[in-house]
Amino acid sequence: xxxxxxxxxxxxxxxxxxxxxxxxxxxxxxxxxxxxxxxxxxxxxxxxxxxxxxxxxxxxxxxxxxxxxxxxxxxxxxxxxxxxxxxxxxxxxxxxxxxxxxxxxxxxxxxxxxxxxxxxxxxxxxxxxxxxxxxxxxxxxxxxxxxxxxxxxxxxxxx
Numbered sequence: 414x415x416x417x418x419x420x421x422x423x424x425x426x427x428x429x430x431x432x433x434x435x436x437x438x439x440x441x442x443x444x445x446x447x448x449x450x451x452x453x454x455x456x457x458x459x460x461x462x463x464x465x466x467x468x469x470x471x472x473x474x475x476x477x478x479x480x481x482x483x484x485x486x487x488x489x490x491x492x493x494x495x496x497x498x499x500x501x502x503x504x505x506x507x508x509x510x511x512x513x514x515x516x517x518x519x520x521x522x523x524x525x526x527x528x529x530x531x532x533x534x535x536x537x538x539x540x541x542x543x544x545x546x547x548x549x550x551x552x553x554x555x556x557x558x559x560x561x562x563x564x565x566x567x568x569x570x571x572x
Contacts, residue, residue, distance in 0.1 A: 414523045418480040421460055427468040429487045432497070437484060437532040439499035440525055441491050442570075443469065443540050444550035447509035453479035456503055471524060474505035475516045478524055484531065493543045500528055504550060511552030512562075518569060525570045537570050539563060 421427045445456050453472040457479060460468050469490040470482045482488045490501030502524065507514035513521070525537060540549035548556040553563035 414478055414520050415476045416478050416480070419454075419457060420483065421457065421468055421481045423486070426464055426466055427460065427489065428482065429489075429496075432487060435485050435487050435497060435500075437498060437500045437528075438535045439495060440528055440534055440537045440570075441495060441499040441501050441540055441543075442521070442537065442550060442553075442566075443490060443501060443503045444506050444511050444513075444552070445472070445503050447506070447511065447551075449506050449508055451505050453477050453505065456505065457481050469501035469503045471501070472503045472505065473517055473520050473524060475514060476520050478520060484528070491540060491543055492545045492547060495538075495543055499538075500532070506550070506552065511550055511557070513550075513552070513566070518566065522570050522572065529571075537567055 453474050456472045466489040468482055468488040470488050472479045484500055487496055488501050491499055504513055540547050541554045548554045551557055553559040
């Protein structure tokens with residue numbers, strides 16, 4: 414895993430400034446959308462310039478991990494109250510269909526293992542598993558018959 418830390422500026426668009434502390438007991442996995450040519454820096458740049466509520470703690474692609482929020486800060490990634498109890502990881506997919514590359518999965522497994530050493534994590538979830546049922550990460554959601562793929566991926570992330 415190639416790790417880099419380049420934190421986002423804390424604004425109303427990236428964190429809850431009135432309730433900034435996170436007590437993590439979940440990891441939520443996302444995809445950035447059907448944009449396999451994006452880099453981890455492109456994702457961070459989008460969060461910096463777009464005035465909407467979005468951020469995550471990490472972005473991963475291949476062996477690269479970019480940390481954009483401190484783990485103890487609230488990030489806007491889950492679309493629900495899990496923002497206050499989850500560390501969010503955005504993944505740049507290998508294809509427009511949303512599957513993750515093998516080297517990205519290996520990186521995710523290493524990243525999740527490190528997070529699990531620092532926090533008492535009770536589960537690793539998809540964004541889909543929240544109240545919105547957003548198809549995120551799409552390749553691993555029911556909308557693409559991806560529940561089995563999610564279970565396989567999740568098993569690799571908690572191994």
